[in-house]
Amino acid sequence: MxxxxxxxxxxxxxxxxxxxxxxxxxxxxxxxxxxxxxxxxxxxxxxxxxxxxxxxxxxxxxxxxxxxxxxxxxxxxxxxxxxxxxxxxxxxxxxxxxxxxxxxxxxxxxxxxxxxxxxxxxxxxxxxxxxxxxxxxxxxxxxxxxxxxxxxxxxxxxxxxxxxxxxxxxxxxxxxxxxxxxxxxxxxxRNLKQRLLVISLLIVGFTTLVLFYVLRQTNSIEQRRQLAEQQLKQSLQKYKSLVEASSEGTLMVVNEKVVYANSKFLDSLNLEPGHDIVGEDVSHVFSEDWQQLVSGIDDPKQTSSFELKLLNAKAGRETVVASVSLVGEAAQGGYIVLVKKVTEQKRLRLDAERFADDIQLSLQMMNQPVNNLVRPNAYCSLNTHITDAAQLMTDHKTKFVCVKSENSVIGVVTDTDLRARVLAQPQFSDRAVSYIMTSPIKTINKDALLFEAVLKFKKEHVSHLLVENEVGQIVGHISNQQCLEMQRNSLSYLMKEIEDCSVIEELKRIYKRVPLLIQAVFTSTDNINSVSRIISSIADAISVRVIDLAQQQIGKPPCEFAFVVMGSEARGEQTLKTDQDNAIIFESDSPAYKDYFLKLAQIVNENLHAIGYARCNGDLMAGNPEWCNPLAFWKAQFDQWIVSPQPQTTLDSSIFFDMRTVYGEGQLLTELQNHVQTTLDQNPGFFRHLAQATLQSRPVFEKPRVDIKKFLVPIVGYLRVMALRYRIADANSLLRLKQLTGYGILAEDEAEELEEMYKFLMHLRIKWQVTLILDNDQPQNTIAVHNLTEIERVTLENITQQIARLLDRLKAVGN
Incomplete structure (x- = not known):
């Protein structure tokens, strides 16, 4: 036996x-x-x-x-x-x-x-x-x-x-x-005893049959287990040589135990001489829950990547990227783990991207034509009295007036001329402008680039340049102050200004300069994703400063927390027509802690609203007690949405699947997102409900006005469903699209079609918002059809048909 x-x-x-x-x-x-x-x-x-x-x-x-x-x-x-x-x-x-x-x-x-x-x-x-x-x-x-x-x-x-x-x-x-x-x-x-005796015999007989069946089943299972164990040992022997030869840190995990680790991996750990990690529980190696990480890996051909904390590393707790592959069957619990140290590499890459964006932004602004900054002139004649010229400047809200003679501009009078030649020399106060004007005039062509204007200002030592068209006619002017403002609007300079703000009013003034910055970038680049990212980056920086100021007001937080944004800001796809979508995740569950973070959030929401980021109509803000909660609550909330989906709650909660940390401990959101991904893997039926929610956003090309945002919603929703289904962590729509294409999930032609639609709609949306702001109007997502060009109208009609086909494909994804 x-x-x-x-x-x-x-x-x-x-x-x-x-x-x-x-x-x-x-x-x-x-x-x-x-x-x-x-x-x-x-x-x-x-x-x-x-x-x-x-x-x-x-x-x-x-x-x-x-x-x-x-x-x-x-x-x-x-x-x-x-x-x-x-x-x-x-x-x-x-x-x-x-x-x-x-x-x-x-x-x-x-x-x-x-x-x-x-x-x-x-x-x-x-x-x-x-x-x-x-x-x-x-x-x-x-x-x-x-x-x-x-x-x-x-x-x-x-x-x-x-x-x-x-x-x-x-x-x-x-x-x-x-x-x-x-x-x-x-x-x-006697009758009772006889009946009970019969029942007892039946129970004994039935139990004997069950025991015999269980014995046969367990013997069969044991034989299969022994066979699987033997096959796993053979597989482990084959993989062992590959692990040792790997240039990356590699280890093998079976049944949550480390069975082998190559020298490359061991070298990265702070181990005592002669000590090994073989036989230890994998929880002693990584801080994250192993069972939760690998719960969605059931295909040996699939490799999943996770960002983990490596415990007991020589550098302390070190962030690494672990690529996990299944060995054999999932029931055997065997995995190969390749570990890469990417913390420094990632930091350098992000710094390089920011530097590239900053350089690109500065070059784009300084390489735009002067014509984009031209302001209309105020005119007077040679005989106009000085006081009348001053009144003319006041009426036109300008510091500059042109002096004409026989329909030709022969000189200019600036507020500097008035101060230096009138206030300083009272004898000229009752004379004509001809006595104090600056002549001859300095001009620049409207097609000249902004950096050329800067050089000319330095060369001529003047405060204004007259702008002439291709036939030499004066069409307006630009000022040296405008050029300085454009230089000051480089992204890094703007971020530094935001960091140095000490009151909300200063942040409000900076926010009002954002449309000018975006207009400069928008007119000099076709990369609409860069424009959206710049808008989102500025929003992030302002949010961070507002939170810092709020903490100065009410004191430091009682525990770790993360201030997260949802929706377009989380995806890095903000436009100039935006509102607040944010929440708070904090570490510990305590009524006193919640009271603190609610107070903090309400101050932040109020100040962001005062700056220009409007309150959310649906109250999806951290100041709402429903969206300011401990990590455990957020996990339970997502479980409820995913495990027991309802049509309306799925539609309302879809924005929460695009989240990004703006301030605080990013690991809280990472842990939540890992939990959400695991729950999604265990409840694949949720994707059908999420797809169904997206199918409700079918746009219609209507007159007299068309809502561009409604055209973008199904595209963004489609990419969200696909990214969640295939475990893609990025929230940005174009990055999701690139990864879906790179993994072969979407065909190249389908991806190209989606990218062109997305870029066209975002370009049209921001262009219209910039136009409205420059016309001193509020930015909107709706455009009057008569304001569209013929090409834009035809393109929108074609996009309507393409989105209909896209939603048809989404029906299949949900089933």
Missing amino acids: NNHNQRFIYSIVIPTIAAIAMFVVVLFVIIIPMFERSMMDKKQETIIELTNAAWSVLAEYEQAHLNGEYSLEEAQQKAADHIGNMRYGKEQKDYFWVISEGLTMIMHPYRPDLLQTNLAGFTDDHENKLFENAAELVASEGEGIIRYYWQWKDDDTRVVPKLSYVKGFPQWQWIVGTGIYLDDVDAEI
Whole structure:
């Protein structure tokens, strides 16, 4: 007998047999005796009530005698006859008997031979002096129970045990009694025992069959397990050589235990001499929950990447990227893990991207044509009085006026001229502008680049340049101050200004400069994604500064937290028409902590609104108690959305699947997103509900106005569903698209079509918002159809059809 069979017998067979034995013992030692006692008690209650009924007959005739209706002899005779005729039981053969206290038989319906005889010394077949016992019991107790043997009802050939209840009638010195035959009770007990014995045998038989079936199944499973273990060992031997030869840190994990680690990986750990990690639990290597990480990996051909914290590394807790692949079947729990140290590499890459964006932005602004900054001129003649020229400047809200002679501009007067040549020299105050104007004029062509204008300002030492068109006509002017403002609007300079702000009003002034910055970038680049990222970066920087100022106001937070944004800001796709979508995740669950973070969030939401980021109409903001909660609550909230989806809640919650940390501990959001991805892997049906929510956003090309945002929603929604389904962590739509294409999930032509649609719609949306802002109007997502060019109208109609086909493909994704 092998160890497995022994374990089976000791852990299953013996406990089962013991349980059956205990069942039988309890049945026959406790339950049946209790049942027998219960039956006897009921029988005794019955004969007591019957005897009391007969006794009441005696009392009735006694009362009749006392009333003078009968003499004593007549009353006694009638009472004896009445009781002698009383019967009960199924066959109406059960009876009563009456004796005197002097042991004379007064009445017995089935033993007439005993009537009027002295019963002293009368015994049953077992030498029981039943009548003497009855008399003694009544004399001492007045009533009671006696046991004896007596003939079966009217059958004097059959003697059986009997139980009688006797009660004295002291007025006449009589004793009345009746009894039950105990063989009825014995028969019922025997029947019960037989039925229970049959049931016990059936249970034992059924249990034996189940045990036999379980034994066969466990033997079969054990054989398969041993075979799988043998195959896994063979696989591990093959992979071991690959692991050792790998240039990356590599380890093998089986059943959550490290079974092998190559020297490259061991070198990265802070281990004592001679110490190894083989045999240790994988939780001692990585800080994240291993079972949760690998729960969605069930295909040996699939490799999943995770950002993990490496414990006990030489550099302390070190962030690494682990690529995990399944070895064999998922049930065997074998995995190959390749570990890459990318922390420094990632930091350098991000710094390079920011630097490239900053350089690109600066070059784009300084390489735009002067024509984008031209302002209209105010004109006066040579003979215009100086005070009139000053009034003209005030009326036109300008610091510059052109002096004309014979339709030609021959000079200019600036506020600098007024200060230097009028206020400083009062003798010129009542003269014409010709006395103080600067001449000859300095001009620049409207197609010249902005950096050329900067160079000319430095060369000519003037505050304004007149702008002329291709035929030499003066069309307006630009100022040196405008060029300085454009230089100041480089992204890095703007970020530094935001960091240095100490009051909300300063942030508000910077926010008002954003449209000018975006207009400069927008007119000099086709990369619409860069434009959106710049808008989102500025929003992030302002949010960070607002949170810092709020903390200065109410004190430092009581625990780690993350201020996260959702929707377009999380995706890096903000436009100039935006509102707040944010939340707070904090580490510990405490009412006092929540009170602090709610207060913090409400201050932040109010100040962002004051700066220019409008409140969310749906109240999806951290200042709402529903969206300011501990990490555990957020996990439970996402579980509810995913495990028990409802059409409206799925539609409302879709924005939360695009989240990004703006301030605080990013690991909180990372842990939440890992939990969400695991829950999604375990509930693939949720993608059908998420797809269905996206299908509701089908755009229509309508007149007189068209909402560009409604065209973007299905594209963004489609990419969100696909990214979540295929475990793509990036939130940005174009980055999601690139990864879906890179992994071969989307075809190249389909991806190219989606990218062109997305870029066209975002370009059109931001262009229209910039136009509105420059016209001193509020930015909108809707455009009047008559403001569209013919090409734009045709393109939108084509996009409407393409989105319809896209949504049809999404139906298949959801099924």
